[in-house]
Amino acid sequence: MTKSMTGFGRGTSRQALLAVTVEIKSVNHRFHECTVKMPRMYAETEEKVKKVISSYIKRGKVDVYVSVESEKPNSHKLIVDWQLLDAYAQFVKDASARYGIEESLRVRDLLKQTDAFTAVEMKEEHSADDAIMSALEEACKKLSDMRVNEGKELENELLFQVQSLKQKVEFAMDLSPDVSRKYKDRLEKTIREYTNGIDESRLLTEVAIFADKADVTEEFTRLLSHIKQFERALLKNEPIGRRLDFLTQEMHREVNTIGSKASDEKVAAAVIDMKSILEKIREQVQNIE
Incomplete structure (x- = not known):
């Protein structure tokens, strides 16, 4: 069966509160080369994606685009560097005693120390792997059909x-x-x-x-x-x-x-x-x- 090296495939999948879209395009190339672009929080799935791609495509340059959207409002977690805040509070206390200056430390003073606070996006409770793989399989089949x-x-x-x-x-x-x-x-x-x-x-x-x-x-x-x-x-x-x-x-x-x-x-x-x-x-x- 003669296959072309050029083609395009698109697949979608929904699971729990996640909506996944995978688009694949392939063009001529002397060898097999695969590039995957997806959200960083799902980066551990990249090797699985490449493995599936290699089962469908043996030669050609392949670009894979994975989009993951959540219907759940974004949630973040605040990470606090308490040691840094402790050091800041101790400095204020020591400076007051050293120079005889009365200074009361307030919470809003601590909040100004932005280096002590980091807001990180919480990963979805539900794994996106199954949804990504499902959309990927659909995209690969459509791509393969076009190449055939x-x-x-x-x-x-x-x-x-x-x-x-x-x-x-x-x-x-x-x-x-x-x-x-x-x-x-x-x-x-x-x-x-x-x-x-x-x-x-x-x-x-x-x-x-x-x-x-x-x-x-x-x-x-x-x-x-x-x-x-x-x-x-x-x-x-x-x-x-x-x-x-x-x-x-x-x-x-x-x-x-x-x-x-x-x-x-x-x-x-x-x-x-x-x-x-x-x-x-x-x-x-x-x-x-």
Whole structure:
């Protein structure tokens, strides 16, 4: 099954007094990379989120946004640094005795010592883990469905391009046997124009040398083999993006070699067409998981 690396999924869940929304988006990336953004008070759930994501996505850059809203009014707890206040009260008492100044310490004087007081938001009594996981699963399934649907379109396009490539390869292969014959005819014509006779053995030797240098049988064989592997890979139910990328590079390498050896206009034109098709394939492959 061919999967795209791009997609979006959104899931929601309600539990007790909590409402959770999870949004996931994924784009092309050479490896798997996951970034999770969620409220700090639920940060311990991040690793669980990443583990679930990795079970759905093997390759691609993934951004996860987790929103947790509570229907319960915000509650805070006041943390008091009593040691600091004790030190402040003792200082006032010591200063009064030292300098003979009568000074009564009032509560509002203590409240001015802001460093001694910290207000912290109380964590919800109900754990948000279950609600987050439920919304996450929904978002992951929607994301996966989108990636599968887009992957089918990519697969159809790749199969079409591969068939076009195969046709060009077969066309070029049919032309190859004529290359040596045409070279022999041109060489023989040239010799007749500039000499009185033809050394048949020398002519055959020159043609044999040319035929050996221009022989692209091995390149065509490997190219067709890569095309078959490419088609088989599209049928596998696993991440295939890297394999397709490698096969595309290898096909491009063989086409380049054929192009460098080609001395026929029609073969050269077919090579240009093959390169154009391979470029389209390469662009599509970059988006496959």
